[in-house]
Amino acid sequence: MMGVEFLEIIDLDDARRITGELFSELYSQGTESVDILDADGRVLADDIESPVDLPPFDRASRDGYAVRAADTFGADEENPATLRCIETVEAGSVPSLEVAEGLCTRISTGAPVPEGADAVVMVEYTWEEVDRVYIQRPAYPSQHIAARGSDIRAGNVLLRTGTVLSPDKIAALSAAGITRVNVISKPSVCVISTGNELIEPSGQLEPGKIFDSNSAGLSSALKEAGCSVKHGGIVRDDYGELRDAILRGLEEADMVITSGGTSAGAGDILSEVLDELGRVVIHGISIKPGKPTIVGVVDDKIVVGLPGFPVSALIVFMSLIEPFIRKLSGRKASSGHVKTLKLAERLHSSRGRVHYALVMVDGDYARPIFKDSGAVAALAGADGYIEVPKNVEIINEGEEVEVVLFENR
Incomplete structure (x- = not known):
């Protein structure tokens, strides 16, 4: 036939x-709703608002001691400020005592800051004997404290429509307690x-x-x-x-x-x-x-x-x-993965037809691959291609060309 x-x-x-x-x-x-455990690579169909403040409480960003900054003013290695330690607060636990004048709380990174404290002194600038803590450097208010909502406030947009959900974005959703999202089908x-x-x-x-x-x-x-x-x-x-x-x-x-x-x-x-x-x-x-x-x-x-x-x-x-x-x-x-390079060799094209020419990237140069469209080696060696307009017959060596890259497109 x-x-x-x-x-x-x-x-x-x-x-x-x-x-x-x-x-x-x-x-x-x-659109469809998916569990975030199955959402890798999916595209958000809606803006995602955080349902909670992040962090959800004032938390320590260093291991050390939660103090009242005023109690440490003027402290140095020769004349350290002396405070009494009243409790230890680990990440995941809740402080039970308020830090009053002359007192401090031993605290771990990520733990809630106790009432009364307005700074954290890094453990490297202290030493402790029994229940006494010696502070060798003065602290300033809010030092090494991540305030509640300083990352994002409840109701604020965490991720925008059209965001591709990569591991970092999925981790952010999980941190906000979000388990399902609407994505584009x-x-x-x-x-x-x-x-x-x-x-x-x-x-x-x-x-x-x-x-x-x-x-x-x-x-x-x-x-x-x-x-x-x-x-x-x-x-x-x-x-x-x-x-x-x-x-x-x-x-x-x-x-x-x-x-x-x-x-x-x-x-x-x-x-x-x-x-x-x-x-x-x-x-x-x-x-x-x-x-x-x-x-x-x-x-x-x-x-x-x-x-x-x-x-x-x-x-x-x-x-x-x-x-x-x-x-x-x-x-x-x-189209964002396009590179402007110089042509390494003269290229002839068929006038009257748009011509796609495979190229290898060689530093700042695009080197044409002169093989027919059935050649597997052409694909194996190609880094991308250039689109030659239909009214162009010759692109000379050294002319700049736009290369559409195959990798990381």
């Missing part, structure tokens, strides 16, 4: 506009790889076969963008099998992303399947690599057909699809 022809090839800007309109039309952010995406030549990486490599790399690569990129991933497995270039796999994916997930089966060659039948099940909105984008990319809609859900070559699949995903998925999942755009 001869393959279908491309629809009208469109510019990348038009493809981004159309794709963005589809996401806005078909999807909206959802993760979009679910089913990933399918197509091609008679593909086998699972765990399988035995045979003549004419290659390992499927797109499932793992795209799944990783989707998780980083805030999605949950469903695995649709490998599907042969068979109309019925692909149709059934897409329908299963649409039942399980909010979106389906396939790789392979998008060009206008024999055996590439994704466009025909989408025509039957729904509609093809984009088939062909003026970019290199990635021209045969397909975007369709089935049952009010987006189905994306990425090229089969790993370089093409990942770059088209990151440049065309990922920004809208990040917005849906509440994640910030990855």
Whole structure:
């Protein structure tokens, strides 16, 4: 069977506009409540106010003695102030006696400061004999005391909407006694790889076969963008099998992303399947690599057909699809991980098409990787890519370029 022809090839800007309109039309952010023990990496859907003052009481920030600062004025090593110790307060316990004139309390870091005391003298500047404590340095009011609410007051915002919950943020929530939070729901995406030549990486490599790399690569990129991933497995270039796999994916997930089966060659039948099940909105984008990319809609859900070559699949995903998925999942755009570098070698581009060129970062230079989009070594050695505008044919050595980094995106 001869393959279908491309629809009208469109510019990348038009493809981004159309794709963005589809996401806005078909999807909206959802929210859910989760236990903070399961909240790592999730995005807050609401501002979080502290239900308590932090710290919840005046507490010592050093080991030493809680004193009245006035009782220590003028103290030095030659003429130490002499106070009587009336009790010991450890972290987790509560003082029972008030510190009056001439008295002090032995206190541990984190323990509540007793009534009457307004300073803590570090143990290093004291010595003790029986119940007498000798203070060698004067204290000032509030010294080494974290006042109640000095960190945050009850009712004040602790974390803002859109915050990604990392370990430090989760610790802060726990410190305020918060155990559940509202977060933005993760979009679910089913990933399918197509091609008679593909086998699972765990399988035995045979003549004419290659390992499927797109499932793992795209799944990783989707998780980083805030999605949950469903695995649709490998599907042969068979109309019925692909149709059934897409329908299963649409039942399980909010979106389906396939790789392979998008060009206008024999055996590439994704466009025909989408025509039957729904509609093809984009088939062909003026970019290199990635021209045969397909975007369709089935049952009010987006189905994306990425090229089969790993370089093409990942770059088209990151440049065309990922920004809208990040917005849906509440994640910030990855554009912050862009580095301005000088081009290490002259680069030729195809005029009339946006060209994505893989590069290695070498100090202050971006070194182009001159391999085709099917070369696995190109991905292994790449640190990022540059987007060459469609009206640029040559970028000369030494010119500054914007490199979108793969790592820490």
